[in-house]
Amino acid sequence: MSAQRADWQRNHQRLLEVAAAVVARDGAGASLEAIAREAGIGSATLHRHFPSRHALLDEIFLDGVTALSRRADEPDDEPGRALRRWVEELTAYAASTRGLAATLATERASELDCRGILFDAATTLTRRAATTLRPGVTATDLLRLSTAISTATEGDPDTARRLIRLALAGVSLEEREPS
Amino acid sequence: MSAQRADWQRNHQRLLEVAAAVVARDGAGASLEAIAREAGIGSATLHRHFPSRHALLDEIFLDGVTALSRRADEPDDEPGRALRRWVEELTAYAASTRGLAATLATERASELDCRGILFDAATTLTRRAATTLRPGVTATDLLRLSTAISTATEGDPDTARRLIRLALAGVSLEEREPS
DNA sequence: ACCTGAACACCGTTCAAGT
DNA sequence: ACCTGAACACCGTTCAAGT
Numbered sequence: 001m002s003a004q005r006a007d008w009q010r011n012h013q014r015l016l017e018v019a020a021a022v023v024a025r026d027g028a029g030a031s032l033e034a035i036a037r038e039a040g041i042g043s044a045t046l047h048r049h050f051p052s053r054h055a056l057l058d059e060i061f062l063d064g065v066t067a068l069s070r071r072a073d074e075p076d077d078e079p080g081r082a083l084r085r086w087v088e089e090l091t092a093y094a095a096s097t098r099g100l101a102a103t104l105a106t107e108r109a110s111e112l113d114c115r116g117i118l119f120d121a122a123t124t125l126t127r128r129a130a131t132t133l134r135p136g137v138t139a140t141d142l143l144r145l146s147t148a149i150s151t152a153t154e155g156d157p158d159t160a161r162r163l164i165r166l167a168l169a170g171v172s173l174e175e176r177e178p179s
Numbered sequence: 180m181s182a183q184r185a186d187w188q189r190n191h192q193r194l195l196e197v198a199a200a201v202v203a204r205d206g207a208g209a210s211l212e213a214i215a216r217e218a219g220i221g222s223a224t225l226h227r228h229f230p231s232r233h234a235l236l237d238e239i240f241l242d243g244v245t246a247l248s249r250r251a252d253e254p255d256d257e258p259g260r261a262l263r264r265w266v267e268e269l270t271a272y273a274a275s276t277r278g279l280a281a282t283l284a285t286e287r288a289s290e291l292d293c294r295g296i297l298f299d300a301a302t303t304l305t306r307r308a309a310t311t312l313r314p315g316v317t318a319t320d321l322l323r324l325s326t327a328i329s330t331a332t333e334g335d336p337d338t339a340r341r342l343i344r345l346a347l348a349g350v351s352l353e354e355r356e357p358s
Numbered sequence: 359a360c361c362t363g364a365a366c367a368c369c370g371t372t373c374a375a376g377t
Numbered sequence: 378a379c380c381t382g383a384a385c386a387c388c389g390t391t392c393a394a395g396t
Contacts, residue, residue: 043390045361223380
């Protein structure tokens with residue numbers, strides 16, 4: 001590893017830490033100029049490190065999302081319950097992590113970004129729980145519901161949890177076909 | 180009515196029409212400068228007519244939302260179905276009307292804005308359907324779910340309809356308490 | 359190779375000055 | 378009374394110039 005590469009890594013790391021703090025404070029729409037300013041670099045340098053806002057946001061949340069995705073592997077003898085619990089945790093986590101919900105709502109650029117990682121986890125859980133699910137329900141549906149709710153309840157994870165539980169269980173007591 | 184007041188009304192009406200067109204094209208975050216420019220007025224005048232972005236957006240959508248709220252009064256001998264159908268229509272309408280979902284997601288300023296009107300309609304339907312609903316489910320819950328989904332699916336009313344149906348019916352086939 | 363200052367084309371908001 | 382041009386303090390993006 002060259003000295004330049006080590007330098008770059010240090011700057012990169014520092015930039016990410018500052019960016020995470022600013023996004024936690026100002027949300028997904030935080031000023032990129034403010035991030036560069038607080039990191040002590042030029043805004044042009046920020047743009048070279050991260051070609052888009054989404055690229056920056058995605059890297060900020062990558063560790064937390066990866067940790068959450070691992071929890072999908074915990075064994076559970078009731079796969080339906082395991083799926084519901086994980087989706088509930090994802091929704092509450094995204095609602096309490098400023099900027100994450102908006103990041104997940106953006107179309108992903110690569111297979112290895114936050115959304116791709118969560119999609120893989122959701123797919124595994126959905127497959128295991130397939131027999132307990134209403135026919136036609138996909139991992140994509142569950143992620144869309146979760147992201148929609150966490151986006152709408154940013155900063156209020158209790159409400160997020162309540163709404164995703166409601167959506168997973170259904171609003172009505174009646175027996176019906178959804179279509 | 181003075182000539183000045185008539186003038187103002189004409190300008191106001193023209194401004195609203197232009198604003199509606201620009202928002203339909205550019206979304207809820209449309210440039211207020213662009214709206215003023217296309218309406219042929221100064222941006223300062225726009226700000227005097229509408230003290231906030233929300234005030235402008237709300238007035239743009241008022242007619243459509245009022246029409247939708249009236250449909251809650253149509254009689255139905257199955258109040259649970261009536262509620263579900265109306266919430267589904269609201270969600271699809273908001274998803275297909277650019278800028279409306281974001282407007283509904285904003286905390287309301289008055290009792291007579293779009294959100295207040297929809298809240299009244301949802302409250303009526305929810306009360307009629309109370310015995311068919313899971314205990315504790317409120318009109319606010321249903322509006323929050325609808326707005327969350329339509330915000331996340333702007334421009335795709337078919338997906339919006341599919342997701343709100345799923346949320347109303349429940350994802351799982353199992354009998355459970357949502358706790 | 360890497361970074362930066364400066365320029366560019368935008369914003370929203372406000373207010374003195376005009377009519 | 379009403380409207381406007383202009384000013385102000387910001388943006389994101391790009392690039393020639395520096396080291």
